[in-house]
Amino acid sequence: MVSFYTRHSLHAALMGHHMLKRVHFPSSPLPYMLVAPQLAITLVFFIWPASQAMYQSLLIEDAFGLGSEFVWFENFEVLWQDQHYLDAFLRTAVFSVLVAALSMGTALILAGFAQRVVKGAMFYRTLLIWPYAVAPVLAGALWVFMFNPTLGIFPYFLEFVGVDWNHYLNGNQAMALVIMAAAWKQVAYNFLFYLAAMQSIPNSVIEAAAIDGAGPGRRFVTIILPLISPTTFFLLVINMVYAFFETFGIIHAVTQGGPGSATTILVYKVFNDGFVGLDLGGSAAQSVILMVLVVAMTVVQFRYVERKVEY
Amino acid sequence: MPFNSSTPVMWYNKTALDAAGASVSKTWDDVKVTAQKLVDNGMDCGVSFGWQSWVMVENFSAWHNMEMGTKENGFAGFYTEFSFNNEAVAARLDGIAAMTEGNLFKYGGRRGDSLPMFTSGECGMWMNSSAYYGSIKTQSEVEFGQTMLPLDTTVADAPQNSIIGGATLWVLGGHDDAEYKGTAQFLTYLSSPEVQAWWHQETGYVPITTAAYELSKAQGFYESNPGTDTAIQQLSLNKPTPNSRGLRFGNFVQVRDVINEELEAVWAGDKNATDALNAAAERGNTLLRKFERAAK
Numbered sequence: 011m012v013s014f015y016t017r018h019s020l021h022a023a024l025m026g027h028h029m030l031k032r033v034h035f036p037s038s039p040l041p042y043m044l045v046a047p048q049l050a051i052t053l054v055f056f057i058w059p060a061s062q063a064m065y066q067s068l069l070i071e072d073a074f075g076l077g078s079e080f081v082w083f084e085n086f087e088v089l090w091q092d093q094h095y096l097d098a099f100l101r102t103a104v105f106s107v108l109v110a111a112l113s114m115g116t117a118l119i120l121a122g123f124a125q126r127v128v129k130g131a132m133f134y135r136t137l138l139i140w141p142y143a144v145a146p147v148l149a150g151a152l153w154v155f156m157f158n159p160t161l162g163i164f165p166y167f168l169e170f171v172g173v174d175w176n177h178y179l180n181g182n183q184a185m186a187l188v189i190m191a192a193a194w195k196q197v198a199y200n201f202l203f204y205l206a207a208m209q210s211i212p213n214s215v216i217e218a219a220a221i222d223g224a225g226p227g228r229r230f231v232t233i234i235l236p237l238i239s240p241t242t243f244f245l246l247v248i249n250m251v252y253a254f255f256e257t258f259g260i261i262h263a264v265t266q267g268g269p270g271s272a273t274t275i276l277v278y279k280v281f282n283d284g285f286v287g288l289d290l291g292g293s294a295a296q297s298v299i300l301m302v303l304v305v306a307m308t309v310v311q312f313r314y315v316e317r318k319v320e321y
Numbered sequence: 322m323p324f325n326s327s328t329p330v331m332w333y334n335k336t337a338l339d340a341a342g343a344s345v346s347k348t349w350d351d352v353k354v355t356a357q358k359l360v361d362n363g364m365d366c367g368v369s370f371g372w373q374s375w376v377m378v379e380n381f382s383a384w385h386n387m388e389m390g391t392k393e394n395g396f397a398g399f400y401t402e403f404s405f406n407n408e409a410v411a412a413r414l415d416g417i418a419a420m421t422e423g424n425l426f427k428y429g430g431r432r433g434d435s436l437p438m439f440t441s442g443e444c445g446m447w448m449n450s451s452a453y454y455g456s457i458k459t460q461s462e463v464e465f466g467q468t469m470l471p472l473d474t475t476v477a478d479a480p481q482n483s484i485i486g487g488a489t490l491w492v493l494g495g496h497d498d499a500e501y502k503g504t505a506q507f508l509t510y511l512s513s514p515e516v517q518a519w520w521h522q523e524t525g526y527v528p529i530t531t532a533a534y535e536l537s538k539a540q541g542f543y544e545s546n547p548g549t550d551t552a553i554q555q556l557s558l559n560k561p562t563p564n565s566r567g568l569r570f571g572n573f574v575q576v577r578d579v580i581n582e583e584l585e586a587v588w589a590g591d592k593n594a595t596d597a598l599n600a601a602a603e604r605g606n607t608l609l610r611k612f613e614r615a616a617k
Contacts (some may be wrong), residue, residue: 072615079614088611094604122330159429160437178430179589267578269585287575289611 021254029134060301073288085295088123094271102275105189106253112195114245115201121174135202142198142311146256150263153191177265181272184265188273190219192257192284193265200245207241208234243319247311254304276300322508325526326487327452329376330551331471335464337364345466349413352446356425359445364426367420369435370448374487374580375440376470377387377448378405381413382564386481395569399613403576403605406598414594418587428588431581436460450486451552454525454600458571460550467548469555481565483555487526518542571612576605 067085071078089095124134141149157177159165165175177184211234219229235242258281261267267274267282274282279298284293333345341362356367370376382405392401402554420426426446429435433456439447440460448470457465472480490511492504510516517533520526523541524562528534534553536542543550559565570576583597583604592600 026602070611070615077615077617079617158437160441160443176428178434179428179585266579266581268431269589270582270591282578283575287572287578289572289575289615291615294612 023242045100059197063294063297063301067298069291069294071290073092073290075290079293083292085291086299089299094274097271098170098274098276098279101185101273102234102254102277103301105185105192105257105273105275106250108189109192109196109253109257110246110249112189113196114200114242116193117197117204117245120197121201121204121208122234123207135205138201139198141195146192146195146259147263147288149195150188150191150260153187153194153260157187177269179269181269184269184273188257188261188264192253195260196249196252200249203241203245203306204238207238211237239319241309243316247308250307250311251304254300276303322490322512324488324490324511325483325524325530326485326529327450327526328483328485328556329370329372329448329467329470330451330467330555332439332447332449332453332457332467334439334445335466337362337442337463340406340461341445344473346446346471347469349416349471351422352471353416353425355446356420357423360424364443364445365424366438366444366449366613367425369427369429369438369444369599370430370444371429371433371435372449372486373431374577377414377417378410378580379568379586380470380483381410381473382550383482384480385409385473386476386562386564387476388564389568390570393563394562394567396524399616401570401609403602403609406595406602409473411594411598412427412475412600414584414587415471418590418594421588421590428585439465450525451527452487452525454549455523467551468490469551480555480558482558482561484565484567485527485556486548490505522549523547525549525557570605570609571616575608579604579608608617 022163065077068080068082069078070081070084118140127134139240144152156162157164158175158176159178162175168175174185200277215233215237216229224232255277257275258278261273261275261278262281265273267278280293280296283289283296287293325420331346335617337359338345338355341355341358341364344351346352347418352368357368361577375511379389387407387409390401390403395401417426421428427438427442433446433449433453435444436449436453436456437460438444440457440462442463448605451467455466470481470483482586490508492501492508511517512530514530514532514536517528517530518536518540521528521533522537522540529535561567583592583601586592587594
């Protein structure tokens with residue numbers, strides 16, 4: 011795309027040299043008015059709260075916000091000395107990578123199967139988007155019931171294959187449960203994007219490969235996967251941000267970070283320390299760190315992963 | 322105004338106890354014997370509990386007249402230090418962890434997450450708030466009863482009293498007189514003997530006035546539902562001491578999370594109780610110091 015526009019404008023510039031000295035548009039307030047609502051939303055709902063969080067991270071405040079003391083970076087220093095906080099980084103990385111991989115992988119497989127179905131497409135696509143509309147804390151509640159060691163249907167079946175399910179005591183089982191719940195909620199969203207991407211691949215390309223003797227599996231790996239790589243990249247960014255920021259509701263409903271601290275990921279600590287424990291400064295400091303982390307991660311993704319993407 | 326106040330009691334599955342030929346436990350030694358009888362008779366687990374910091378650390382300490390933290394459990398002011406990491410609590414927790422063997426004890430999660438273990442008949446005994454009465458009454462598939470928390474005879478000869486948990490209604494400043502008049506009327510209504518007696522009898526929370534208790538008595542509630550006054554008996558068993566009056570610690574919500582985390586390491590067999598309690602007290606003290614900075 012970039013090269014296309016560069017070439018195009020170069021061409022226009024060369025042509026213009028002969029015909030007009032300068033191509034210029036009359037200046038108008040219209041473009042500014044058109045972007046103004048978006049800018050306003052960004053300022054009010056992102057820049058302003060983010061700056062508030064940064065300011066708050068430098069304060070020590072009581073629970074009601076009645077008294078506060080400016081302490082520079084003390085809240086951050088306390089965090090760096092807290093081994094339990096540092097442990098949460100690795101846990102968050104494991105959680106986020108697995109949530110993204112599981113939800114994107116499942117969606118990719120489902121979309122691969124579903125793309126040929128044309129009859130009733132509207133109907134099943136509508137049904138498949140439903141889980142995306144479920145609030146994270148409710149998604150968590152559903153999985154809590156299904157996996158309750160006493161009442162749940164899954165532990166009942168797992169017992170037949172010799173698995174003693176108790177995520178209240180077993181940290182790995184608890185982690186597996188919150189990963190499944192978080193990934194499940196995101197599958198519908200990923201599915202829609204993958205399906206749209208696959209349907210935009212020209213049939214002629216697939217047919218040509220088929221004529222050359224490539225089976226469905228080969229066609230999927232060598233034709234479809236590379237052609238949908240922009241979608242995969244977009245979904246990777248979206249899913250990582252989702253796993254980092256939006257999963258605290260699921261964890262609150264399913265494990266409350268336990269057993270021990272087996273499922274205490276960074277964003278859950280932000281939520282729990284801030285909204286349950288009312289440690290506003292400490293929570294704000296954690297959310298600033300999380301913000302910086304996700305910005306850095308997204309930059310890395312755009313710089314290094316995007317290079318492998320063919321548009 | 323105190324509103325939904327309760328205290329932990331021991332719930333038991335009467336049907337299962339009778340079937341196993343066991344009697345209601347009064348001491349922790351009894352609990353172990355009864356748990357063994359229940360499991361031998363085919364139950365999945367003997368005993369479990371919820372809200373473990375409140376039940377197994379805070380109330381265990383008060384019940385045996387031991388302090389949980391210095392300065393009268395925080396009532397005497399700031400700069401308190403936690404002292405629940407003592408030998409008596411550690412020995413009790415190690416004893417419970419040992420009961421994991423053979424499922425005499427089974428851990429079922431924080432808060433009230435383990436309630437289904439009791440109501441579905443998986444565990445024969447369950448220690449948690451008296452305010453689960455309403456839930457148990459509607460959910461339980463078995464005949465149930467409640468009795469006082471067990472006594473650890475190696476720690477004390479007789480129980481002291483248990484402490485309340487629950488919530489309080491607050492009235493905030495800065496509103497019109499008319500609104501305060503309405504608020505006062507509402508609080509008067511809520512605390513009236515009729516409403517309190519009804520609330521107490523339906524939920525298992527303790528009545529907040531003596532009049533409501535007397536009314537429940539006059540209505541014959543305790544006679545037709547034996548054991549439902551257990552929480553009241555426990556709270557008013559003896560004149561409270563500085564160790565059993567209650568708790569007043571800053572950042573206590575986070576402290577309870579810390580205790581939850583450390584106790585779960587004990588139940589999973591990752592730590593012994595002494596190490597876990599020492600870690601919890603140390604992390605808790607850090608949170609206390611942080612609260613003092615913020616509340617200054």
